[in-house]
Amino acid sequence: MAVADQAVADQASTDGEIAEWRLRYEKHLADGGAPSAHPDRAYAAYHSTALRHPLQPLVSVADPEALELSGPVFGVTDVVELDRDLTRQHVGEPLGERITVSGRVLDRDGRPVRGQLVEIWQANASGRYAHQRDQHPAPLDPNFSGVGRCLTDDQGAYSFTTIKPGAYPWRNHTNAWRPAHIHFSLFGEAFAQRLVTQMYFPGDPLFPYDPILQSVTDDAARARLVAAYVHELSQPEFSLGYRWDIVLDGPGATWMEEGR
Amino acid sequence: MTAPTPSQTVGPFYGYALPFPGGGDVVPAGHPDAVAIHGVVRDGAGAPIPDALLEFWTGDGAPGSLRRDPTSDRLLGRDGVTLTGFGRVPTDADGSFAVRVARPERYVSVCVFARGLLHHLYTRVYLDPAAAEADFGSLPAARRATLVATAEREGVWRFDVHLQGAEETVFLEFR
Numbered sequence: 001m002a003v004a005d006q007a008v009a010d011q012a013s014t015d016g017e018i019a020e021w022r023l024r025y026e027k028h029l030a031d032g033g034a035p036s037a038h039p040d041r042a043y044a045a046y047h048s049t050a051l052r053h054p055l056q057p058l059v060s061v062a063d064p065e066a067l068e069l070s071g072p073v074f075g076v077t078d079v080v081e082l083d084r085d086l087t088r089q090h091v092g093e094p095l096g097e098r099i100t101v102s103g104r105v106l107d108r109d110g111r112p113v114r115g116q117l118v119e120i121w122q123a124n125a126s127g128r129y130a131h132q133r134d135q136h137p138a139p140l141d142p143n144f145s146g147v148g149r150c151l152t153d154d155q156g157a158y159s160f161t162t163i164k165p166g167a168y169p170w171r172n173h174t175n176a177w178r179p180a181h182i183h184f185s186l187f188g189e190a191f192a193q194r195l196v197t198q199m200y201f202p203g204d205p206l207f208p209y210d211p212i213l214q215s216v217t218d219d220a221a222r223a224r225l226v227a228a229y230v231h232e233l234s235q236p237e238f239s240l241g242y243r244w245d246i247v248l249d250g251p252g253a254t255w256m257e258e259g260r
Numbered sequence: 261m262t263a264p265t266p267s268q269t270v271g272p273f274y275g276y277a278l279p280f281p282g283g284g285d286v287v288p289a290g291h292p293d294a295v296a297i298h299g300v301v302r303d304g305a306g307a308p309i310p311d312a313l314l315e316f317w318t319g320d321g322a323p324g325s326l327r328r329d330p331t332s333d334r335l336l337g338r339d340g341v342t343l344t345g346f347g348r349v350p351t352d353a354d355g356s357f358a359v360r361v362a363r364p365e366r367y368v369s370v371c372v373f374a375r376g377l378l379h380h381l382y383t384r385v386y387l388d389p390a391a392a393e394a395d396f397g398s399l400p401a402a403r404r405a406t407l408v409a410t411a412e413r414e415g416v417w418r419f420d421v422h423l424q425g426a427e428e429t430v431f432l433e434f435r
Binding site: 037038039040041043046048049050051052053054055056058059060061062063066067068069070071072073074075076077078080082083106107108109110119120121123129130131133134145146147183185190191192194195196197198212213215216218220221222224225246247248249250251 | 261262263264265266267268269270271272273274275276277278303304305307309315317318319321322323324325326327328333339344345346367369371373374375376377378379380381382395396399403423424425428429430431432433434435
């Protein structure tokens with residue numbers, strides 16, 4: 001069934017699925033359900049979820065000694081200063097609109113997440129990933145790999161210099177296009193705070209058509225995936241500035257409160 | 261409470277960004293307590309998932325194990341000495357993965373990412389069924405068994421992950 005749907009899916013049928021799940025979430029709220037920031041893993045309009053989401057409920061772990069309440073720590077050998085500048089990884093400069101993306105990483109109590117790893121990856125300005133499985137006929141850029149990492153500082157701040165990625169087509173349904181986005185991977189102080197997500201650019205006309213962004217059915221939560229253009233962060237004759245703050249969900253490591 | 265940033269799928273193209281050389285060598289080969297854990301990640305139709313990424317956390321890590329080429333700053337792999345407790349392994353074309361960790365006191369924590377998975381999933385690998393029963397005694401035995409690896413030979417354990425279906429792995433949440 002899911003496979004058959006996938007074969008004939010077009011934007012109109014995908015829009016129908018997006019609308020259906022939005023109504024479902026509105027009803028959930030109207031019935032007194034709690035707001036939910038994260039997408040439902042069963043979200044149907046993103047067709048690859050069909051066979052890749054568990055049907056059984058998650059099992060809640062309340063053990064205060066659980067390993068997942070601590071997490072890996074990365075060090076100076078894991079990340080070097082150059083890793084945060086995606087425009088300086090090759091002999092020449094990449095094509096595209098040079099940007100900086102910066103912000104803070106906080107835990108759900110609003111405390112800065114310090115000294116933790118932030119990893120990003122993205123398509124080039126033409127919307128092509130430096131990946132064998134991306135066969136979209138847009139040019140690769142020999143001066144752009146699209147990978148960066150940094151550690152957050154004592155205020156939980158991170159910063160990357162890169163180029164604005166392009167939109168690109170994908171095969172969720174006929175004429176499906178992803179809005180421009182940067183993939184982010186984040187570590188908190190606890191493995192249970194792990195987050196992989198995507199940052200979007202303000203005002204992108206593709207937002208309403210994209211089932212991955214729309215899988216976040218809560219309007220306020222979805223808005224939190226969109227960076228802000230901040231003119232003061234733009235650097236004269238060099239780059240355009242975007243700010244995106246990130247809040248990690250999940251229980252933190254309480255012992256960090258005093259220590260750092 | 262600050263409102264959290266929503267999760268989004270890792271997508272299909274993380275392969276040039278997240279895996280790193282030696283990502284599965286949480287302890288070096290020849291470590292006296294080393295155990296290899298390997299298996300296949302499958303979807304609800306039983307098909308192997310070639311674009312999943314698994315992370316492993318053993319709870320006892322030190323920061324920093326990666327070496328760099330001194331000229332290019334390219335990552336060369338682990339230094340073979342520092343034990344970070346953290347492993348990261350993408351699945352192969354046949355959905356398989358392998359990781360080498362120190363024999364866990366009780367369990368190894370696992371985080372699963374994949375294209376088609378909008379929000380990552382946590383599970384655990386127990387080598388000792390009694391330890392799994394102590395932590396998840398209220399689960400039906402057949403469900404609990406999905407958390408327990410099978411000994412294949414000395415130092416090698418099998419642990420498959422089923423995202424969906426009759427053999428669906430038990431996935432965990434932390435509040």
